[in-house]
Amino acid sequence: MTDLLGKDDYGRIAATLALPDFCFIDGRKQAAQSGRSFASTNPANGSVIANLPACDGADVDLAVAAARTAFEDGRWSRLHPAERKAALLRLADLIEQNLNELAVMESLDSGKTILDCVTVDLPETVKCLRWHAELIDKIYDQVSPASDSHIALIVREAVGVVGLVLPWNFPLLMLAWKIGPALAAGCTLVVKPAEETSLTALRVAELALEAGIPAGVLNVVTGSGPEVGEPIGRHPGIDALSFTGSTETGRLFLKFSAESNLKEVTLEMGGKNPCIVMEDAEDLDAVAEHVVNGAYWNMGENCSAISRLIVHRDIRDALVERLVAALADWPVGDPLDPASRIGPLVSAEHFGKVASYLDGGKVLHGGATSADRFVHPTILEVAGNDARPACEEIFGPVLSIITVDSLDEAVAIANDTGYGLTASVFTANGKRALRTARALRAGTVTVNSFGEGDSTTPFGGFKQSGFGGRDNGIHAHDQYTQLKTIWLDLN
Ligand SMILES: NC(=O)C1=CN([C@@H]2O[C@H](COP(=O)(O)OP(=O)(O)OC[C@H]3O[C@@H](n4cnc5c(N)ncnc54)[C@H](OP(=O)(O)O)[C@@H]3O)[C@@H](O)[C@H]2O)C=CC1
Numbered sequence: 001m002t003d004l005l006g007k008d009d010y011g012r013i014a015a016t017l018a019l020p021d022f023c024f025i026d027g028r029k030q031a032a033q034s035g036r037s038f039a040s041t042n043p044a045n046g047s048v049i050a051n052l053p054a055c056d057g058a059d060v061d062l063a064v065a066a067a068r069t070a071f072e073d074g075r076w077s078r079l080h081p082a083e084r085k086a087a088l089l090r091l092a093d094l095i096e097q098n099l100n101e102l103a104v105m106e107s108l109d110s111g112k113t114i115l116d117c118v119t120v121d122l123p124e125t126v127k128c129l130r131w132h133a134e135l136i137d138k139i140y141d142q143v144s145p146a147s148d149s150h151i152a153l154i155v156r157e158a159v160g161v162v163g164l165v166l167p168w169n170f171p172l173l174m175l176a177w178k179i180g181p182a183l184a185a186g187c188t189l190v191v192k193p194a195e196e197t198s199l200t201a202l203r204v205a206e207l208a209l210e211a212g213i214p215a216g217v218l219n220v221v222t223g224s225g226p227e228v229g230e231p232i233g234r235h236p237g238i239d240a241l242s243f244t245g246s247t248e249t250g251r252l253f254l255k256f257s258a259e260s261n262l263k264e265v266t267l268e269m270g271g272k273n274p275c276i277v278m279e280d281a282e283d284l285d286a287v288a289e290h291v292v293n294g295a296y297w298n299m300g301e302n303c304s305a306i307s308r309l310i311v312h313r314d315i316r317d318a319l320v321e322r323l324v325a326a327l328a329d330w331p332v333g334d335p336l337d338p339a340s341r342i343g344p345l346v347s348a349e350h351f352g353k354v355a356s357y358l359d360g361g362k363v364l365h366g367g368a369t370s371a372d373r374f375v376h377p378t379i380l381e382v383a384g385n386d387a388r389p390a391c392e393e394i395f396g397p398v399l400s401i402i403t404v405d406s407l408d409e410a411v412a413i414a415n416d417t418g419y420g421l422t423a424s425v426f427t428a429n430g431k432r433a434l435r436t437a438r439a440l441r442a443g444t445v446t447v448n449s450f451g452e453g454d455s456t457t458p459f460g461g462f463k464q465s466g467f468g469g470r471d472n473g474i475h476a477h478d479q480y481t482q483l484k485t486i487w488l489d490l491n
């Protein structure tokens with residue numbers, strides 16, 4: 001694990017950091033065709049830190065053309081798997097060598113704490129790329145059950161040119177979750193980072209070229225959802241699309257696909273994730289640590305954040321007391337101070353949205369600071385699962401508490417949502433834990449802990465949290481490959 005530096009060290013890196021001011025198409029740093037640009041701001045103080053090309057459909061066309069040429073001429077897709085593996089490993093190494101600079105860039109751009117950037121986002125990004133790189137030369141194709149007169153090969157081929165549309169909450173890590181398996185599979189890419197947080201994707205594109213990933217393979221087009229995301233979604237030259245973001249925007253990509261070339265679409269979307277704590281849960285102090293981490297890390301700007309705590313009446317008061325105690329270790333402050341565990345929300349607009357939920361219940365702890373974009377970790381007692389904070393995705397550090405009298409009631413409430421991304425259950429009874437894990441309608445369920453799995457486990461949602469494939473694990477490769485049957489008649 002990387003050692004943390006001091007606040008002044010990060011300040012010095014921030015002061016000397018060269019921030020990107022380009023989009024990256026066909027291996028070249030470019031301005032938008034239109035010449036327009038937009039300002040990227042630091043959420044901690046609202047200052048403008050970079051001006052980036054405000055691209056549109058014309059730039060998307062260029063990026064798709066570059067990606068198409070790179071795919072068809074095989075400069076990446078037809079490399080020997082060992083060569084693709086070596087290049088991806090070099091990219092992971094370069095990111096690791098530039099870890100502090102990338103961590104500071106990410107923090108400045110998104111408001112994420114330097115603590116999380118250095119200890120979670122960057123190491124997980126490197127790990128993810130290495131994991132998929134290592135997989136490239138270990139995946140075998142299949143041969144079907146054969147008669148004497150035929151052999152049928154079932155082979156996986158790269159799907160082609162892929163559009164990746166990314167969110168602002170984990171700019172680097174979500175990039176890695178998608179480019180890792182997509183590049184491993186041999187695809188070429190047109191990436192659209194979120195407008196708020198485009199800087200690290202641009203730096204990674206530069207590093208990819210340095211690592212030997214050929215020009216045209218990884219293109220990054222900056223700009224807004226309607227001006228860049230939609231042209232990607234509708235582009236006839238894009239074969240598959242992988243999106244992470246809100247359910248509302250995810251739906252649009254299905255429409256774009258249906259109205260264009262029926263590109264394959266994978267959607268990883270919102271959540272309203274329940275955490276059930278039963279009366280027999282062991283060690284409430286430890287439970288509280290998990291719940292606090294699950295609800296508040298990354299400011300709750302996390303699709304998998306615990307946002308509904310469904311707790312048995314017998315232990316409700318004791319658990320709330322421990323949650324408040326655990327929050328003493330969660331200082332709110334300057335994101336470049338490694339002591340801060342909570343930074344500002346990503347934008348003034350998002351602050352307004354999150355703060356609007358706080359009068360939907362009784363604030364037991366925390367609240368918003370109206371003068372800036374900081375929302376303190378908030379515990380909200382709500383009237384029930386129908387209360388607005390309990391049923392809408394807040395995407396901020398706000399935990400709604402719902403009290404129940406039985407496990408059946410807890411599971412019914414947990415499943416009473418249109419989302420189904422993650423869930424957790426705390427109980428000392430193993431059979432009860434497993435039965436509950438099976439009953440919860442979510443893509444990832446953790447038992448006596450909170451987490452999102454790791455590089456080896458598929459991540460995605462049930463119901464309106466997910467559609468299509470999965471990120472992470474070997475299963476992520478399904479998004480970026482398609483099956484071909486090759487039938488050989490031996491007669
Ligand atoms: N599941 C998750 O991981 C995430 C969920 N969310 C949820 O979404 C809410 C809104 O956040 P927001 O950033 O607006 O999330 P969006 O889903 O709108 O954004 C995700 C990505 O989609 C792009 N996009 C937005 N609108 C369109 C469009 N009309 N056509 C094509 N692409 C589009 C965005 O571009 P750009 O932003 O540059 O305009 C961004 O790159 C949050 O409060 C949270 O509840 C947000 C982020 C991640």
Ligand SMILES: CCCCCC/C=C/C(=O)O
Pocket residue numbers: 120124167169170173174244245268301302303304452
């Ligand atoms: C170290 C694991 C981080 C997982 C973050 C998962 C969030 C995804 C999202 O918000 O889309």
